[in-house]
Amino acid sequence: MAPKTLYDKIWDAHVAHEAEDGTCLLYIDRHLVHEVTSPQAFEGLRMNGRTVRAPEKTIAVPDHNVPTTLDRLKGIENEESRIQVDALDTNAREFGLVYYPVDDVRQGIVHIIGPEQGWTLPGMTIVCGDSHTATHGAFGSLAHGIGTSEVEHVLATQTLIQKKSKNMKVEITGKLSPGVTAKDITLAVIGETGTAGGTGYVIEYCGEAIRSLSMEGRMTVCNMAIEGGARAGLIAPDETTFEYCKGRPNAPTCETWEAALAYWKTLYSDDNAHFDKVLTLKGEDIAPVVTWGTSPEDVLPITASVPAAQDFSGGKVEAAQRSLDYMGLTAGTPLCDIEIDTVFIGSCTNGRIEDLRAVAEILKGRKIKKGMRAMIVPGSGLVRAQAEDEGLADIFKEAGFEWRLAGCSMCLAMNPDQLQPGERCAATSNRNFEGRQGRGGRTHLMSPAMAAAAALTGKLTDVREML
Amino acid sequence: MEKFEKLTAIAAPMPLINIDTDMIIPKQFLKTIKRSGLGVSAFHEMRYNLNGSDNPNFVLNKEAYKGANILVAGDNFGCGSSREHAPWALLDFGIRCVISTSFADIFYNNCFKNGILPVVVTEDELQLLMKDAEKGSNARMVVDLENQQIETSDGEVISFDVDQHRKHCLINGLDDIGLSMEKIASVDAFEAQMAQSAPWV
Numbered sequence: 001m002a003p004k005t006l007y008d009k010i011w012d013a014h015v016a017h018e019a020e021d022g023t024c025l026l027y028i029d030r031h032l033v034h035e036v037t038s039p040q041a042f043e044g045l046r047m048n049g050r051t052v053r054a055p056e057k058t059i060a061v062p063d064h065n066v067p068t069t070l071d072r073l074k075g076i077e078n079e080e081s082r083i084q085v086d087a088l089d090t091n092a093r094e095f096g097l098v099y100y101p102v103d104d105v106r107q108g109i110v111h112i113i114g115p116e117q118g119w120t121l122p123g124m125t126i127v128c129g130d131s132h133t134a135t136h137g138a139f140g141s142l143a144h145g146i147g148t149s150e151v152e153h154v155l156a157t158q159t160l161i162q163k164k165s166k167n168m169k170v171e172i173t174g175k176l177s178p179g180v181t182a183k184d185i186t187l188a189v190i191g192e193t194g195t196a197g198g199t200g201y202v203i204e205y206c207g208e209a210i211r212s213l214s215m216e217g218r219m220t221v222c223n224m225a226i227e228g229g230a231r232a233g234l235i236a237p238d239e240t241t242f243e244y245c246k247g248r249p250n251a252p253t254c255e256t257w258e259a260a261l262a263y264w265k266t267l268y269s270d271d272n273a274h275f276d277k278v279l280t281l282k283g284e285d286i287a288p289v290v291t292w293g294t295s296p297e298d299v300l301p302i303t304a305s306v307p308a309a310q311d312f313s314g315g316k317v318e319a320a321q322r323s324l325d326y327m328g329l330t331a332g333t334p335l336c337d338i339e340i341d342t343v344f345i346g347s348c349t350n351g352r353i354e355d356l357r358a359v360a361e362i363l364k365g366r367k368i369k370k371g372m373r374a375m376i377v378p379g380s381g382l383v384r385a386q387a388e389d390e391g392l393a394d395i396f397k398e399a400g401f402e403w404r405l406a407g408c409s410m411c412l413a414m415n416p417d418q419l420q421p422g423e424r425c426a427a428t429s430n431r432n433f434e435g436r437q438g439r440g441g442r443t444h445l446m447s448p449a450m451a452a453a454a455a456l457t458g459k460l461t462d463v464r465e466m467l
Numbered sequence: 468m469e470k471f472e473k474l475t476a477i478a479a480p481m482p483l484i485n486i487d488t489d490m491i492i493p494k495q496f497l498k499t500i501k502r503s504g505l506g507v508s509a510f511h512e513m514r515y516n517l518n519g520s521d522n523p524n525f526v527l528n529k530e531a532y533k534g535a536n537i538l539v540a541g542d543n544f545g546c547g548s549s550r551e552h553a554p555w556a557l558l559d560f561g562i563r564c565v566i567s568t569s570f571a572d573i574f575y576n577n578c579f580k581n582g583i584l585p586v587v588v589t590e591d592e593l594q595l596l597m598k599d600a601e602k603g604s605n606a607r608m609v610v611d612l613e614n615q616q617i618e619t620s621d622g623e624v625i626s627f628d629v630d631q632h633r634k635h636c637l638i639n640g641l642d643d644i645g646l647s648m649e650k651i652a653s654v655d656a657f658e659a660q661m662a663q664s665a666p667w668v
Contacts, residue, residue: 016657017650023632025650027657029668037550039500050644057668065498080498087500124668131549131573145573147551148502149580149643157647159654163630195485196543196569229546231572252667260667295485315484315541322483412548414494421517433489433547435512 003270005167006236007202010142010267014125016159025159029124029141032110033060033097033151035088036414037129041152042091052095053158059119060092061100063109064414068377068404073103081415095155108380108406111135111348115219116380118248122237122264127154132348132430134225137234138218139241140267142202144232165231166276168201169269172209174283179464181288181358182217183350183428183447185209186224188286191299192279198230201277204269205235209283215244216354223349224430227296236268288463290335291432291445293323298432302450302462306333326434327442328422335460338444342425343374343455344437345448346404347411350428351379353386355448360392362452362466368400369458375402375417377409401455413438426454469582470640471612474563476536478608479526480600486540487547488574492556505552506559527560531603537564537610539593539600544585545574554581564610566617568593579633580643584612586627595623612638 004012017025031054038060045051052058065081066072076082085102092099098119100107106117111132114120120136126143127133129151136143146160154160170189190197203225210221218235225233242261245251252260287301298320300307308331309321324331329338345351345359359376368374376396378384384406387393396403410417411429419425419441428451432443444460453461496508514525521528527535538544538557544567545553554577557565565578566586578585588596599606599619606620612634617625636643661668 017653019632021630021632023630025647025654027654027661036497040502040551043500044644048644078498084498084500121667123665129549129551131547145549147549147554147573147577147580149551149577153644153647156644157651157654158658159647161643161647195546196571199543199569199572226573229543229571256667260665263665295487315482318482319484319541412494414497431487431489431547433487435493436489439493439512439517 003273005269005273005275006140006204006234006267007142007167008273010123010125011164013123022163024162025157026125026162027159028127028154029057030114030119030126031058031154032114032126032128032133033058034064034110034128034130035062035084036064037148038091038151039084039087040148041155042095044152045155050156052097052155055096056098057158058155059098059114060088061107061110061113062088062102064408064412066102066407067416068407068409070405072405105381105385108383109348109351109408111223112351112379112383115139115215116248116382118245118251121245121251121260122241123267127160131226132223134233135219135223135348137222137225137232138215140234140237140264142232142234145226165202166200167274168198168203168230168277169275170203170205171207171278171280172205172283173207173280174209175212176209176283176286179288179449179467180286181447181449182213182220184286184289186221187289187291187296187299187445188281189279190224190228190296191289192281193228195227195295195297196229198225198228201230203228203230203233205233210235211238214354215240216352219352220349224296227430237264288447288450290450290460292327292329292335293320294326294432294434295319295323296430296432296445298323300335302335302460304335306331306335336462338460339458340424340426340444340454340460341373342419342423343372343451344410344425344427344429345375345451346377346379346409347429348379349430350448351377351383353383355428356383356387356392358449359452360395362449362456362463363399364395366399366456368455372400372455372458374400374455375404375410377404378406380406410437412436426451426460468640468642471563471582471584471637473613474536474610475607477532477534477604477606478537478539478596478600479532479535480597481526481538481540482597484541485543485546488545488550488553489547491545491553492550497550497552502555503559505556506561509556509560534561534604536561537566537608538562539596540565540567542568544570546571549573551577554578554583558583566593566596579637582637582640584610584637586610586617588625588627592625595619596625
């Protein structure tokens with residue numbers, strides 16, 4: 001038998017129907033649903049007299065629109081947001097989905113609670129009407145974002161019409177230096193490949209530096225596979241993965257666990273499996289990075305300076321100039337001199353407990369710069385509870401951070417947390433697009449530790465100076 | 468879904484690369500629970516000034532391009548968020564075809580589900596089409612899906628590739644779910660077998 005990649009194995013195990021031209025119906029094991037990209041899909045089902053084929057495999061949670069302030073159970077002020085959250089509530093109950101409403105302590109960002117509740121397991125196919133579904137690939141599952149028409153298709157048939165992507169390997173060798181995190185890895189990779197470098201591929205991340213990451217770190221890496229254009233990113237499961245899954249509320253138990261475990265241990269790329277594209281980076285070469293522009297590929301080490309548009313070629317010259325204008329930056333300015341007024345720590349990229357521990361380590365016994373607007377938004381109600389148990393929340397509050405309830409918050413400004421025009425934010429989220437955090441808002445992406453350091457100094461800061 | 472056979476229309480040039488779905492339809496317009504009515508908000512931040520007035524420099528605000536049904540755009544069009552609101556907004560504005568050197572994966576899929584044809588061309592071909600689009604409203608481009616060809620206003624012809632299943636669905640305006648339902652016995656069988664071999668799923 002020809003050697004297979006991990007992606008090949010998961011794909012082959014899920015083809016329910018294959019047409020002559022290679023178009024497949026791929027069976028979907030878990031369908032995650034949130035309030036923004038699902039209402040039109042449920043409306044479509046109703047209009048056509050269809051139902052949800054596998055409600056027990058369909059997990060719904062509101063996250064994008066929900067306010068994260070402590071008074072949110074008073075209700076959502078914005079009428080459109082409220083209608084959308086109410087629509088999810090109605091749809092989840094009417095169609096009998098697994099559902100975590102706003103007032104459930106398990107509520108949180110869909111990509112945080114899937115793994116937390118044990119819905120995400122190795123070898124699965126997982127989709128959601130959200131591009132950051134790639135997050136779940138950290139478990140060695142095939143997970144990717146879909147559009148609303150596809151959401152409707154999965155609801156009705158529990159399958160997706162797919163053609164296979166190509167295989168790409170991203171290997172991070174060696175060890176990371178102190179102060180360098182999973183976020184720096186994933187940004188550095190996008191800096192290498194560009195935002196279209198992964199288009200048409202599923203990326204498998206491997207190498208010693210990846211193996212050494214916790215599940216939280218692996219989720220951060222896979223989360224941003226989409227920012228490199230890839231359909232999905234995944235990491236072969238190992239003892240770290242199994243340890244994380246064991247005992248989760250929806251993970252298998254007893255003999256079923258043993259059977260699952262035996263299968264999961266077969267989930268790796270065979271020796272000599274073919275990859276259509278390979279990128280190798282040395283872990284030692286990766287520095288703490290930040291973005292300077294309005295594309296996630298605009299990545300530089302924190303020790304660098306703002307580039308000039310002329311440093312680029314082709315269509316990127318005009319795009320870089322547009323970015324510099326939008327960001328209000330001058331070529332040649334050291335990145336460490338860029339002053340910020342807002343810090344946002346959270347999102348499906350960096351809203352997990354390990355991220356919060358990294359932040360607390362920097363903030364402990366220190367105060368944020370006066371006048372700074374700084375918030376920490378945990379990825380789920382359970383992450384929030386754990387951070388409080390571990391005493392992290394006290395450190396955040398003493399440092400001057402707002403300590404919020406779970407949700408997507410300022411990652412995409414669909415809720416009350418937004419930047420005003422010209423405001424500049426150090427953010428642990430995943431997109432620095434124009435207007436992403438609010439019209440005219442300026443976003444610099446970085447790791448949680450780097451964002452914490454920036455909150456203390458009021459400037460983009462090399463976290464290594466604070467270790 | 469509306470059929471796509473042959474489109475003769477004005478094409479608007481948007482040479483910017485990496486036009487992301489946040490640009491095509493910003494987040495504040497994702498709060499709708501409908502598919503329609505997003506056209507007025509398409510490209511909102513580029514199209515309107517902060518006071519709500521039209522930005523006269525934005526291509527689709529120019530008299531020559533107000534009736535455009537085709538976009539000729541820079542590389543990696545539609546990157547970023549999976550929001551299908553992006554093709555819904557384009558369609559509602561009247562865009563039925565987008566031509567670029569590459570598209571982001573999810574956006575590309577979403578177009579076909581909504582009767583929009585995304586066409587991938589080479590860099591040289593894009594430059595040619597961009598120049599043609601820059602001629603404005605007197606120039607009409609022809610996009611012929613049946614023959615997989617684009618004809619410029621000067622009569623130059625460019626061929627393009629498209630997945631045959633998707634072409635078939637677009638030309639006939641077919642609904643994916645209906646087609647998949649015809650194969651549902653395979654899904655039943657697959658599910659029954661999975662219940663045995665992988666009960667934890």
